Amino acid sequence: GDQIDAFKSKEFKSLLGESDPINNVRVMPGVQSGGEGQSGLFVRGGGADQNLILMEGVPLYEASHTVGIASLFIEESIREASLIKNGFPARYGGRLSAVMDVHLKEGNTTKHERIFSVGIPGAKFHANGPIWKNKTTYNFSARTSWINYYINKFLVKYTNYDNITLDYRDIVGKIT
Numbered sequence: 001g002d003q004i005d006a007f008k009s010k011e012f013k014s015l016l017g018e019s020d021p022i023n024n025v026r027v028m029p030g031v032q033s034g035g036e037g038q039s040g041l042f043v044r045g046g047g048a049d050q051n052l053i054l055m056e057g058v059p060l061y062e063a064s065h066t067v068g069i070a071s072l073f074i075e076e077s078i079r080e081a082s083l084i085k086n087g088f089p090a091r092y093g094g095r096l097s098a099v100m101d102v103h104l105k106e107g108n109t110t111k112h113e114r115i116f117s118v119g120i121p122g123a124k125f126h127a128n129g130p131i132w133k134n135k136t137t138y139n140f141s142a143r144t145s146w147i148n149y150y151i152n153k154f155l156v157k158y159t160n161y162d163n164i165t166l167d168y169r170d171i172v173g174k175i176t
Contacts, residue, residue: 127139
């Protein structure tokens with residue numbers, strides 16, 4: 001099949017500046033992001049609902065927050081992401097256009113690692129390490145946005161709405 005590494009090239013960022021496998025595949029031949037305000041992938045003329053997006057083998061029915069402002073995937077927790085545009089194996093049956101398969105990292109087997117970052121979009125925390133040395137590991141990521149802080153001031157000024165909630169929170173974890 002036509003399998004593409006969707007996370008090797010991390011140069012395409014989400015609207016908020018984070019590396020994002022969904023935005024990486026939107027610039028590939030045969031893949032479109034759709035029109036304004038749409039968050040899905042449109043592969044070779046198919047609809048967004050004709051794609052299968054998997055994280056660790058679990059289907060995701062919505063992979064983006066608020067019309068594509070950010071995907072559900074947290075960069076620090078991803079090991080690999082691939083997009084198969086045609087000729088995908090039967091185990092991915094039931095979809096017509098494409099399959100995006102995202103796998104999370106396994107934790108460090110010998111030491112604990114922690115990363116905390118704060119930026120314009122929000123705050124992120126990532127931790128991984130051994131639960132039982134050289135046997136069982138964990139990989140955990142969480143993030144929250146504070147984009148509401150910026151947007152609400154703008155929207156209150158120009159619309160009749162006084163509280164539009166566009167913030168989001170994600171938690172992703174894996175035990176190996």
